[in-house]
Amino acid sequence: MIAIAETASGKSHRDENFPVASFLISPERRAPVLAFYNFVRAADDISDHATLSPLEKLVLLDRLEAALLGEGPDEPVARALRETLADRGVAAQHALDLLTAFRRDVTKLRYDDWDDLIDYCRYSAMPVGRYVLDVHGEDAARSWGPNDALCAALQIINHLQDCGKDYRELNRVYLPQDCLARHGAGVEMLAGERSPPELRAAIAELAGKTRLLLAQSREFSGRIRDLRLAMEVGAIQSLAETLVEKLSVADPLCDKVHAGKAQFALIGTAGAAAVLMRRILERGRSR
Template sequence: MSDIAATASGKGHKDENFPVASLFAPRHRAAVLAFYDFVRAADDISDHATLPGDQKIAMLDRMEAALLGSGEDIPVASRLRAELAERGLEPRHAQDLLIAFRRDVTQLRYRDWDDLIDYCRYSAMPVGRFVLDVHGEDRARTWGPNDALCAALQIINHLQDCAKDYRNLDRVYLPQDILAANGAGVEMLAAERASPQLAATLRALAERTQELLKESAPFADLIADTRLAMEVGAIQRLAETLTARLRVADPLSEKVHASKRQYLLTALAGAGTTLLRRLVSPRVAAASVAP
């Protein structure tokens, strides 16, 4: 087993908070899963609890070299490179994610909201952009709302896992200026439950996330591919549900991830609503395929 394979967490696409390739047509699923497997391997490197930082960076550099075909044979990189070549796609989205994973090694704090969104530009937005490119969707129509939704999903994960990230990796994605404005400090993340100051910070960030989700609300109706639109509708509904919960829940002492039953019902509601709009509203269907 290679040193890169040895860092694997064992987590797969079915363990994620949001759907991964669940509704995609078979012709797209292989590319999406190859992308996921590459990103999962790189994420496991950056999140490894005991590897030194310089070793993590070196391994991520090797992942990129393998993706570009100029380094050793790393299976997850080779599979993604083959899928990209078959579809005539560039590796830029995977490379952007590698920038984020390197940043996870070297940057443990974020100044403000803009600093956090810049991180999301590399850590989250490329995922949706890749899926859109695989489906041949119009970048001009879809990348804006995609970026808002992907940033929201990333920040939801940051809020859910804020205590774990701090305790295990000393990473704090909560912007320093918002913490300070509420009289909170990063050390409060080590407590068994959120202090009033930390709770106010988390609530403020959940509210900012709700604004992102307002920006992404039209996304599903801008997508030509109906299956992909349903997937996005499911993710949008799940994100809205989790963000509403994060406004009132304490991720330090409460479970804020959706249960399997909640996940399924919420996702089905979002996907079904998206499909229903296409069936009953000719304007929505027409907008989704307009040039």
């Protein structure tokens, strides 16, 4: 059996579509966030590995979970996160939920409807934000609702951006089957060089539903006490809103639907600055 370290793709947090532990996160909290990211990156690399069989992937994911819980052979990324969780007093459940999502990536290649997709996001995306909030000591009752909406939106944006690649390379289709059927589209269209009108209509519908999630998360930054984290959330919200508008009109099979580095920096900075300005004005009014 291949070692977990041998499945590494070489990707880092700097390769992600949205900020991960950027300079906005305070230095004392960046390390715990990166420990979580590195664990998740290892699990993601296992589930996406090009040559491993489904059974081999599941065995490695089980091994990663056992190492996290201190019940199996040592794995450096699991040990680092286990020690971080103990030091910060944060439960392992967020990481365990993500492992559930990665197992689902191995065993479930199609999603029936929007609710089915959101249930996947419950495990694949929402725990990431919840963990970051826990590390910052934020109030779950105030912050988890908008966090979940934003994290689900980010996940679905990634699915829409990479729908052709996911189908061609992994035979995964996250676009709900009922949405495709409603517009007369089939999964085989994802193998084409450009989307036919039926597929474009389905993607536009999903972009519209994602826009509604982002409307629910727009208040998120205002519910976060930590200013630096609030600014990071503001940057992510702005990037997501820009990308979902692009996806509502562009074709992810042939158009550029990822933000370039310059656009990434410009939009993210504007979003973070808007949060900072609101905080300054709020403090001024409260005096």
